[in-house]
Amino acid sequence: MRALLVDITKCIGCGSCVAACREQNRLPVPADGSWPSQPDAQNFTVLKKAAWKGEEYNYRRLCMHCLTPTCESVCPVGALRKTAQGPVVYDESRCIGCRYCLQACPFSVPRYEWTSLEPRVRKCNLCEARVAEGRPNACAEACPTGATIAGEREELLKTARARIAAEPEKYVSHIYGEHEAGGTSVLFLSPIPFEKLELPAGLMAEPLPLLTFRVLSKIPHLVATGGALLAGVWWITNRRQEVAAAEAAEKEKQP
Amino acid sequence: MNRVRNYFWRVVVSLIFAAGLWATVVRFTRGLGGATHLSDSFPWGLWIGFDLLCGVGLAAGGFAIAATVYLLHLEKYRPILRPTILTAFLGYMLVIAALMYDLGRPWRIWHALVFWNPRSVMFEVAWCVMLYTAVLALEFSPMLWERLGWAPVQRVMRAVTIPLVGLGVILSTLHQSSLGSLYLIVPTKLDPLWYSPLLPLFFFLSSIAVGMAMVIFESGLSARAFGKALELSLLKQVARVMAVTLAVYLLLRFQDLVWRGVLSQVWTARGETALFWLENALLAIPMALCFSGRLRSNPQGLFGCAVLVVAGFLANRLNVSVSGLQRSAGAPYFPSWMEIAVTLTIVAAGFVLFNLAVRYLAVFRPAKYDAVTVGVPEGTTPLRSWL
Numbered sequence: 066m067r068a069l070l071v072d073i074t075k076c077i078g079c080g081s082c083v084a085a086c087r088e089q090n091r092l093p094v095p096a097d098g099s100w101p102s103q104p105d106a107q108n109f110t111v112l113k114k115a116a117w118k119g120e121e122y123n124y125r126r127l128c129m130h131c132l133t134p135t136c137e138s139v140c141p142v143g144a145l146r147k148t149a150q151g152p153v154v155y156d157e158s159r160c161i162g163c164r165y166c167l168q169a170c171p172f173s174v175p176r177y178e179w180t181s182l183e184p185r186v187r188k189c190n191l192c193e194a195r196v197a198e199g200r201p202n203a204c205a206e207a208c209p210t211g212a213t214i215a216g217e218r219e220e221l222l223k224t225a226r227a228r229i230a231a232e233p234e235k236y237v238s239h240i241y242g243e244h245e246a247g248g249t250s251v252l253f254l255s256p257i258p259f260e261k262l263e264l265p266a267g268l269m270a271e272p273l274p275l276l277t278f279r280v281l282s283k284i285p286h287l288v289a290t291g292g293a294l295l296a297g298v299w300w301i302t303n304r305r306q307e308v309a310a311a312e313a314a315e316k317e318k319q320p
Numbered sequence: 321m322n323r324v325r326n327y328f329w330r331v332v333v334s335l336i337f338a339a340g341l342w343a344t345v346v347r348f349t350r351g352l353g354g355a356t357h358l359s360d361s362f363p364w365g366l367w368i369g370f371d372l373l374c375g376v377g378l379a380a381g382g383f384a385i386a387a388t389v390y391l392l393h394l395e396k397y398r399p400i401l402r403p404t405i406l407t408a409f410l411g412y413m414l415v416i417a418a419l420m421y422d423l424g425r426p427w428r429i430w431h432a433l434v435f436w437n438p439r440s441v442m443f444e445v446a447w448c449v450m451l452y453t454a455v456l457a458l459e460f461s462p463m464l465w466e467r468l469g470w471a472p473v474q475r476v477m478r479a480v481t482i483p484l485v486g487l488g489v490i491l492s493t494l495h496q497s498s499l500g501s502l503y504l505i506v507p508t509k510l511d512p513l514w515y516s517p518l519l520p521l522f523f524f525l526s527s528i529a530v531g532m533a534m535v536i537f538e539s540g541l542s543a544r545a546f547g548k549a550l551e552l553s554l555l556k557q558v559a560r561v562m563a564v565t566l567a568v569y570l571l572l573r574f575q576d577l578v579w580r581g582v583l584s585q586v587w588t589a590r591g592e593t594a595l596f597w598l599e600n601a602l603l604a605i606p607m608a609l610c611f612s613g614r615l616r617s618n619p620q621g622l623f624g625c626a627v628l629v630v631a632g633f634l635a636n637r638l639n640v641s642v643s644g645l646q647r648s649a650g651a652p653y654f655p656s657w658m659e660i661a662v663t664l665t666i667v668a669a670g671f672v673l674f675n676l677a678v679r680y681l682a683v684f685r686p687a688k689y690d691a692v693t694v695g696v697p698e699g700t701t702p703l704r705s706w707l
Contacts, residue, residue, distance in 0.1 A: 105360065139505055141442035142435040159435050162424020165442045167363035169505040176360045177424070179353030184424040265508055276504045277441050280497075280520055284444070288490055295391055295486045302393035 067151035067196045068218035068250040069205060070225055071125055073262065074235055075212035078112055078123035085207035086110045089192055106176045109189040110204060117257040124262040125213065127204075128153065128174045128189035129242060130250035133272030136166035136175060144186075151218070151250045152191035160186060171246050171268055191250065218250060225254050247272030333668050340665025343658035347421055355658045359651060366655040369641030370663055371418030373499055374634050375411050376449075377523070381531030382408025382456060383485075383492035390485040400554060402463060402683045403538055404531075409456040410673050414666045416453065421662055441501045448495035455488045463681040496527040503640055511644040512582045513596045518572065519640075525569040529603070530633040532562035536626035538674075540619070546678055556616045562629065563610035566603055573600070595635070595643050602632030 083100050086092070092107050100111045103126065110127040134153045136145045144159035145166055162184055166175045178184040192202040200206075205215035214221070225240045241259045242249035245268045253264060260266050347355040358365050381404040388397045420426040432446035458477070465473045500523030503510055516522065535558050577583045586596060606625035615621040646652060655663075677683055 103360075135505060138437075138439050139442060140437055141440045141446050142431045143437040144435075159431060160425065161428045161431050162426075163422075163442055164363040164424065165440075165502075167360060171508055173361065177352075177363065179358065179360075180351045182348075182351050184351065268508060273505055273507070274439065276507065276517075277501055278439060280501050280504065281439065281441065281444065284494060287494070291490050291493065292486065295387070295489055299391045299393075299482060299486070302391070306393055 066149070066218050066250065067191065067202075067215065068130075068221050068252060069127075069191070069202060069213055069215055070221040070252045070254065071213050072225075072228065073122055073124050073212070073253065073255040073257070075210045076112075076123040076125070077210055077212070078114065079209060080112055081207040081209060082125060082204035082213055083108070083110055083112055085203040086189070089195070089203035090190075104174070104176060104188075106178045106185075106187040109187065113263075115257065115261040117261055122255075122257055122261075124255075125204075126263060127251060128191070129172050129246075130189075130191050131246055131272070132248040132250065133246075133274055135169045135171055135246065135273045138274035138277065139165045139169040141165070148193065150193075150196050152193040152196055153250075154190050154193050155186055155188065157185050169273075171265060171273055218252075221252055225252060228254060244270040246270075333672065336661070336664045336668045339657075339661035340668075343661040343665075344421075346658055347662070352422075352424060355656065355662075357653055357656045357659065359653070361649045361651040362645070362653040364641060365653055366642070366659045366663055367418050367422040369638050370634070371666055372415055372422070373637040373641055375415040375418065375666075376495060376499060377527045377530050377633060377637060378534050378630070379408035379411030379415075379456075379531070380492065380496055380527035381534045382411075382459075383488045384528055384531050385535065386459060386485045387489045390482055391489070396554065397557075399551065399684075400535055400539075400558070403542070403678075404535055405456065405459050406463070406674065406677055406681075406683055407534060407538060409453075409460040410670050410677075412449065412453045412456055414670050416449065417669075418662070418666055419449075441498055441505070444494065444498045445502065448491050448498060452488060452491040452495055455484055455491060458484055459488065463677075463683065467681055493524060497521065497524040499523050500640075506645070509645055509648040510640070511592050511647060512580065513577075513585060513592055514640045514644040516576050516580065518576050522569065522573060522576075525565060525572070526603075526633055526636060529562050529565040529569060530629060532558050532565070533606075533626040533629035533633070536562075536622050537630060540623035540626070542678065542684060543619075545675070546684070552617070552619060552622075555619075555622055559610045559616050559622055559625065562626075563607050566607035566629070570600065570604055570607065592639075592643065592647070595639050599632055599635040599639055602628050602635055606632075 080098070080100070084094070084098065086109050087094050090109060092109070100108050102111070102113065104111050110125055113124055113126060115122045115124055130147075130151060130153045132147070134145065134147050137143075137147055137153065141163060142159045142161055144156045145153060146156065147153050164177060164186075166186060167173075167177060174188050176187045178187065192200075192204075195202060201215040202213075205213045208214070214224075216224075222240065222243060225243075229236045229238055229240070235256055237255050237258065239259070241253040241255065241262075241264050242251055245264075247270070253259065253262065255262060258266075343355060352358055356365060356367075385397060385400050385404040388394050389401050419429065423429060432443060433450075437443050458480075462474060462477050465477065497520035500519035500521070503515065503519055504517065507515055536555050539555060574583075577586065586593060606628040609615050609621070609625050615625070642653065
């Protein structure tokens with residue numbers, strides 16, 4: 066399964082990934098080549114700066130491509146889907162625009178075309194077409210320092226572990242995305258706390274969809290027992306009324 | 321005096337409708353971004369928090385009273401049945417109207433019928449809205465058939481009433497609780513004062529309490545507007561059910577804070593804390609008052625309690641859907657005037673439709689319900705007067 070490994074220690078903030086992403090997804094490019102402070106409907110990835118102990122670091126924001134995506138589970142019409150090859154992709158033709166994916170995403174990734182009359186949800190698609198052809202992702206291919214590399218998830222996890230083991234003083238001893246929200250296809254290595262990279266701390270290691278599935282899975286039982294219970298209650302009260310009516314009639318007969 | 325008051329309300333409603341019309345034009349020519357203050361960091365606002373969550377909750381009296389009369393055979397509650405069913409039916413119609421504004425592509429609302437994702441709470445919500453609106457339409461329809469004098473249809477309706485009511489109870493239970501389940505997926509975003517694994521149960525219990533409050537509230541309004549009210553003895557019973565439900569709800573609500581270890585947070589100085597106390601005080605005060613027999617015998621007191629419960633319920637739903645999410649969103653959200661105008665238009669439409677129904681259908685004075693009556697039921701205006 067395709068994944069990306071982003072190593073913050075290697076990022077020089079050149080913006081090649083942003084430019085490559087725009088080209089790949091045919092997104093508009095401003096005259097000065099700049100990008101906004103957060104991803105939006107026309108920028109699936111952006112570069113940002115984080116300050117920590119007097120040093121400045123560059124980091125990327127993009128869709129995490131969860132292994133069990135929250136967006137996929139919450140979409141009422143199945144417009145979001147995790148493919149076997151790794152990308153979490155969006156099917157515009159199904160979307161009704163309820164925006165539950167925006168609300169539910171633990172990484173607050175999906176964006177909406179707010180001013181459009183036929184609005185779409187927009188986000189990184191992990192270069193679905195490239196992945197299908199076996200080519201590297203556009204951002205990884207464009208990265209001059211290897212700060213973003215593409216590969217099989219298992220391989221990238223091994224690489225990440227090896228890097229931490231080789232230079233433990235350089236990294237926080239944690240691969241973000243190995244377990245967060247049940248694991249993601251985009252992995253981060255960082256020299257500074259992950260919260261500084263806008264990656265939420267304290268996310269559960271289980272996939273979030275379990276939270277709702279525990280409740281939804283009880284529905285069939287609720288319907289069956291509820292229906293039986295209601296029928297029973299109706300029968301008892303109805304019978305009681307019939308008996309009362311019959312007794313009243315009986316009394317009237319006997320003077 | 322009465323005339324002046326009528327005139328005043330007509331002007332208010334007309335102004336609301338004019339603002340709503342303007343907002344509607346903007347919404348459907350400039351998109352959601354042009355009409356609302358919604359954003360990528362705050363994708364659900366007033367239309368979901370108030371129109372959907374509160375609209376559905378306020379309609380909860382419908383299934384509770386229908387079950388009481390038809391399944392428990394508590395005949396004395398029959399006078400409440402029709403106004404409650406009418407409220408629920410109008411409530412659901414207005415919720416669907418609000419959804420048409422809020423969905424990005426409302427003309428695709430039928431997609432949930434074709435493209436299934438049973439693992440989605442929103443999928444459950446969509447099906448509950450569709451099916452229960454259909455059930456409510458059928459439960460409401462006898463008022464219409466009776467009015468039109470369609471005896472054969474009335475006979476068919478009477479035959480299917482019981483299974484229909486049962487279906488309505490199950491669908492409502494699912495729907496009320498599923499609105500709470502919607503927020504189970506945001507454990508890191510929703511403030512711990514509101515996020516709880518028990519959200520579905522909380523939404524269900526509070527909807528029953530507010531359903532009872534709405535019965536009292538409407539009876540009070542109708543007494544004023546049409547001189548048609550329900551018997552005080554009945555309303556006292558309804559108030560008792562409301563108080564007991566609220567007691568169970570509040571007990572669980574605070575016990576849940578203990579279980580989750582966040583009880584200490586109800587004393588920290590934050591805006592959220594104030595809203596938390598406002599919400600729970602608005603529910604706890606009328607609960608305590610309704611346990612007193614003397615207050616329950618006072619129509620004004622009952623009406624006041626019902627208003628407080630409705631306010632507390634609205635506060636709860638808006639806290640879960642808006643205030644409790646502000647901090648994690650990082651961007652403040654306050655609805656635009658157009659969002660407010662659409663919401664007010666929908667509420668006003670509810671009052672106008674209720675008014676019309678009371679005037680032209682036998683809502684408060686059901687002609688002998690189980691006998692097939694033909695002609696104009698007693699106490700209603702002849703149909704031609706508004707044609």
